[in-house]
Amino acid sequence: MTQIRIPATYMRGGTSKGVFFRLDDLPEAARVPGPARDALLLRVIGSPDPYQKQIDGMGGATSSTSKTVILSKSERPGHDVDYLFGQVSIDTPFVDWSGNCGNLSAAVGPFAIASGLVDPERLPRDGIAEVRIWQANIGKTIVGHVPMRDGEVQETGDFALDGVTFPAAEVAVDFMDPADGEGAMFPTGSVVDELEVPGVGTLRATLIDAGIPTVFVEAEALGYIGTEKQETINGDPEALVRLEAIRTQGALRMGLITRPEEAAQRQHTPKVAFVAPPSDYVASSGKTVAADEIDLLVRAMSMGKLHHAMMGTAAVAIASAAAVPGTLVNLAAGGGERTSVCFGHPSGTLRVGAEASNSGCGWTALKATMSRSARVLMEGWVRVPKDSF
Template identity: 65%
Template sequence: MQIPIKATYMRGGTSKGVFFKLSDLPIPCQVAGSARDNFLLRVVGSPDPYGKQIDGLGGGSSSTSKVAIISPCTDGTHDVNYLFGQVAIDKAMIDWSGNCGNLTAAVGSFAIFNGLINKDKIPQNGICTVKIWQQNIGKTIIAHVPMVDGQVQETGDFELDGVTFPASEIKIEFIDPVDDTGEMFPTGNLKDKLSVPDVGDFSVTMINAGIPTIFLHAHELGFTGTESQKDINDNGEILAKLEKIRSFGAVKMGLIADIAEAKARQHTPKIAWVASPTDYIASSGKTIKTSKIDLLVRAMSMGQLHHAMMGTASVAIATAATIVGTVVNEAAGGQALTEVCFGHPSGTLLVGGQSKLVDGKWLVHKVTMSRSARRLMTGEVWVPQLAQQT
């Protein structure tokens, strides 16, 4: 038998995912554990050795193999809790170690649609400010959701590279986005030397902001910073090299004790490479001019080059770019900055950061960016009964 569960399929930024209210999940799946994971894996269609997730709602890419669980927050400060799961495509694994910044853009709208926001906070016209507690990383995110005639405004003229159609702009603020360790730079250095056996030595910036990320100079990898998905994702040798670098970087960041543990922690840390601006052709076919960007960035997500840029990695980019002495800031010209426009495979993105050095420790107050979100479908997802009983 199959069971129907209420769900909403939403686009948030350049990602898509299946959203649930916590109270709508089967009771065994309302807490962390194998029952919840098995249920969500079946919803998305993983593990799929064919890599397509045909028998589920996933789309066969890291950007479309995601789930979100939303619930009311009772701490008196936040409106809702947001728990994110990055679902592996070919493995029976959900990585709960980090946030999805893109899907964050859809959380406020979902909360309003589902009656999770106090009506007194929702204006008839204007901006509804939704204060989100991001459970994976224990951080506050503020979404500014536009309202028209008492309804969330989903359509509009805001264009986001990596998304085909325009929509309504949702401004997102990531407050104090450094992870729970409280150390923005886990080694205490803006730059480190990362030695990877049989691969090489690299100058890296390892940062915990938005999501743990390892930044490298593109030229040290033999790259230009203008790589497309095809350039990277069709080359097994390059993918293996990048994963090995990521694994050794994860150990150096203190996220894992041994490189073997990286296989079970694919969502974090991210690995990205940066380069100075140059003209290139985006995946849409349009030309991105050097004069329009401050630097180039390419980032890996779940073992594949991302088609645009992860929202959480954008937080890391914004933070690192505003600190003189990091690899990212060097690629952006080495000057003091408060915002950067970077080029990614699908186009460009403008992000802002507020970082400062206090008593020898780097702090970032917030990072801002604009995204959009839209409901794609609401209703019930049908799941074989055994998937939530395991």
């Protein structure tokens, strides 16, 4: 059986990497949602892999590098491109379409411009191009602010992002109305809930749907201090079981699943994260982060493992929760009203901003903003066996 080749681009966006496709470049059977599309993307990435290495594919054996993106020119008024994100499981035959990747969102604008999906008349020769993106997974608008130079996307620059080794050009990303549905951020109607978790106990939790559904709990309640590194959590099987139990109960309370067993088929959402007040720590790069440089500490789980930095969509959730007085995120940051927050994660720090309002019918997220960077790593074709989808 011969292999087929499919035009693709391997890109870094923020602290993630993924394989980007134009919808029209996919084989016909994979241009629509369904088993054929999932099977193709699994084979491209190299999943399912019982060795959890993804050696026979483009994946990097972490949740940050097991990602795919499909883009097409948008027919939706006021938008340039439709963006669909698929989080590919490493060891199971499963592609999760339930949420967005905030980090790769920063790469969507540059890819869309370079691929001819944005009207050339809207692009400045030099300056900032505004790319209007429809995030098809969650039905939300994202605006990417992409630097241009000499009529092309500018990728190099001096913007440093903790968790990324080399500097690059800054790409500001606005997540418009980031909460699900009509904008209600708190599915339970409360900024803090009592969450009963079998085998763990009753925990205070902030359950928020902004950027991505997220369950925030207090680090202290789990026996942590908030400065934990990847190996501390990921090397502790019992800790992973407890955190997954918290995620499952949070998903039930948020109405994302109806039975605990369904959590296994919804690995990408919700996220679970634990927060703590600021303290000094040493990041994974060896850099010292001082308590007075940050507002709070956050550690977040992604696909069952502690993330090496911070997922972009979780950063939106952090910013949105920090903007609402009384949430666990807000309280860890010192309380009060705020429109931005700088938090410490395993790789360093990140500043994000958000606007929220309370109309009397509950809190609404208006916009969240962060800066990332993006770069093309490789472009050409990916190859898969013809009978793999």
